[in-house]
Amino acid sequence: MSTNSLRRSEYLRSLWPWLPLWTVVALLAIFSHGPMPLYSTRTLAVAWEMWREHHFLVPYINGEPYSEKVPLLYWLIHAGWYVFGVSDIWPRVLEVIFGGVQLVLLSVLARRLFPMRPWVAKAAPWMLLALSYAFLFGLQIMYEVLLADCVLGALLCLTPKANRAEPRWLLFGLLIGAGLLTKGPVMLLHIAFPWLLGPFWNDWAREHRTRWYGRGVLAVLLGLAILLAWAIPAGFSGGDAYRHRLFFTQTAARVVDGVQHDEPLQNHAHPFWWYVPYLLVLAFPFSGWPRAWVALGTLRKPFDTGLRFALCWLVPVFVLFSVISGKQLYYLLPEYGGGMLLLAGAMAVMRERRVPLAENYWLGSWPLGMGGILFAICLFAMPNLVAHHYLHGEWFEGAAPYSRTFSVAFLLLGCLLLLRGRGEMRRVAVAGLLGVLALNTLFTLTLWHKYDLSPTTALIASAQSGKRAIGIDGSYEGQYHFAGRLSEAIIELHDGKALQDFARSHPDGLIITHPDTLDAAAQRYALMAQPFRSAWVVVWSAPTLADLRAGRTPMEPAQPPQIFPGAKVQYGAQP
Template sequence: MPLSRLRLIPPSWLLLWFAVAVFAIFQNGPMPLYSTRTLAVAWEMWDQHQFLVPHINGHPYSHKVPLLFWLIHAGWAVFGVNDVWPRLLQVMIGAGWLAAAAALAQRVFPLRPTAARMTPWFLIALAYPFLFGLQIMYEVLLALTVALTLCALCGRPRWGWFAVALGAGLMTKGPVMLLHVIFPFLLGPWWSEHARVDRRGWYLRGALAFAGGIAILLAWALPAGFAGGEAYRNELFFMQTAGRVVDSFDHARPLWWYLPMLAVLLFPWIGWPRLWRAALTFARPLGDSERFLIAWLLPTFGVFCLVSGKQVYYLLPLLPGAAMALACVLARQQARGAGTGRRWSAWPLALAVFAFALMLALLPAWLASGHLHSHWLHDAARLSAWFAVGFAALGLLLLLPGEGEGELHRIAGTSLLGVALAQALFAHALFHNFDLDPAAALLARAQAESRPIANVGQYEGQFHFRARLRGGIDEIRIGQIGEWTQAHPDGVIVRYPSKLDPRALRYALLIQPFRSRWLEVWSAPTLAAVEAGQTPAEPAQRTALYPPDYWRYGKPVERDEDSIPD
């Protein structure tokens, strides 16, 4: 086969990841509140033909910039409004991120093809980015643009592409994109031969490229700021960046919070002894490749630790660098011929998988003993024994003898399949706690009857796309139910109690589990009467969705308090 045709065939790691990701993302519907909120914003922009300023629940949405929404709109323009295209788009973005990371590794390790070849295998095995990548969210697209920007910076710099990729990142999640790429640029002479040879040209052309990327953002932000109004403009240009950096109004965490999260991000590789041995025996000198990784990862991670607002997925764009670092230490160990003779070095991972399989197999018996009361465990127990067989098989796969890159491939493939299997267990046993389709269908009927809708507590757009709602949902507090009902006597109200009121079983329009709470939809006059201690006129004609196994000991199981994330 000609070489030109060979290059058109995707590598095996990418084909494997893509097939597993497509399988996994269609196991269940969009997840609240992340995916449903993204789809709600895209839907409102589409429905209102307002493509400049994102909107949610009828108000300008300053938290995000619009590139992901525009990509969703592009598919809807061809295929119509649906939730299949956004999910396929998310998988394609993830595949693009992996391909860009592999290309970046080739540019970072031009003289170490083994490290470059290992990098994507380390990356596809990581459990957290795979599972988070099933959310219709912005971070994977941001990670893709970061990898593309650094690809343009490494080797011989291509400043035009650098500016375009930087602008795409800024249009994905705003100025945080600059934080991901600024340190490799500033420290360029330390790791780049091109920067050392032409230091003045490096900084001059780089400054122009940064200006070009920022100009792409401003080309949207300036007209959007004026179109969205003063409040939107102030939040867009100040609050959404400064508010998180200085004194976070969202996700405030202590300085050290990211350190234990590294174990989550680097699972399963933290359990591979061979990798630990390679890291502990890593010897200097440092080449330009290692210096690039240090210049990128350490200062960027340090600044993220200093930033007040923290979430695990904020570090997603750094994971290709972490995968390259792991590949580098393993490749250097392999080049020395050290540690390659151990043919069962994955045994700790196998033991962990066997322990998880045993726990799943024993879960029904533990629940039958009456000592476990979590509704999550009760739900999982319905299918846990079947999934225990699958995890036991994966554990046996990890115990097969092997060495060198073959062992790396086997661990990566097993991890990927294991994560997909865990996600399938969630989808078939637990997702009904997140499935808002029944409530969305009822609210769609209420909208068709021109009945106003209120939500007790903060509304995050979770019904807008699924119900194809037009117009806003009112946000009210418990104490405002009577007042809202007087103004909207034909309205419906959604609320989320931690424990069902027995009267809800008789009078609510709909009851369904939602996360660790319940979701109830009421006719407004009925709920107002119940809250006032009165007896409603007659029971509601309702659809009650409460699985029988939620009732134990003669009463509904109380679900733990659970805050709804932003």
């Protein structure tokens, strides 16, 4: 067998068992319920409208050009639909593929950056797959996991191989372009600092600064050229308003709060310190593992290449994203791999230099184990607490029939984390992964009905197929379009006059509202109502709602409203 074949065989063996384990768990979790409103349903709505209208250059949502996102993810969804047919199965499988690629890229990156510490390459993917928030958000049909793949791939191009020290500049530029087509200019923020600070961690960059920065600039220009090759024709095709939003306001509004724009944009403005309190959540379960804190706290110079790389990446990116006005927890998802790279590297150093700390049981995973056991006890006691009215609320009442079954799972996971000996990191990772799968399953059994918009979607799709106009009180996020395979826009009604005009123009039309509570009028006059999150979705006959809003008494409906969950409606059923 050749040397290359041996290396490939060795690398494939290194993927076992974390990649198959993560793939199985991710598939179970992502198919345990339907696409989540509003993240996944919005993405699917845009992909569906592009597909239905053959608008493959400009993304559309609800009949209007959609400037918030660039098209690569939609194109990948379309490629699968072309082969397998239109459904929500391929987009979800695609997200699982993205997640698996992310783990593999992190493993390769760790192997390159820590050649003298092979434990890091083994540990880093285990750690990344265990992150609870990253796993749950990775179940959404969104852009960040694909962006993380582009970021990790681009940074991998900068790292030296055993037989080549110079970066792969052409591939670096192509992956920058792919990232720009995934999430826009923010791609540059994720990869800029490891490149700009290259001489601090890369020997070749330190010795060839001119070539490092010169060819790096050319690679960035190549990536920008790829983006502009789409953006310029898309801007002219989408019209003046779309072009202005695409090139100016939609990016500026995220960076600086208060940018003026004609239409609402997804700004998500938060203060400078907003990310800091969430770091413990983002790092869970490792934030509850004392050995992880000790490993980071005892790091001392000199740092090796991998640690310098991770610090040059994570610290300035975190500061920059804190300065930027727009903030969401998932904006930092491409850096989660870097965080686990830093943690794995720190633990590898501790295993070599501070053996007593690396083996001390009291720095082990027992706090997580005790937390799992306490949670199991709470779940076991929940039916009695609910029955005696010590616990109130829909979640507790919905979870009580299942809680004792799940208490066994968390008891076993807690006991696993109390074990001593080798393999502690893997035990934390496995417990974290299986624990979040259990919570996702419990959510599906108890709360998914408050997110499943199938009843409303079926009614809207049936009405639209009968050529009846649909309006919505307020803004529309595309949550009904894909599941209902809608072919017409839902009209947004932002004030009372617009609602009255809609009712006069469409006497057989329907209007969707989102009240916080289901009042007596809705229970008497509405066509249908269902819970959604902590509020309700109510569908009305347009004249009926117009009469109520005008203070008039509407005609009595021919039949009482359907109020869900009163009958079980299968997810994805088409009218």
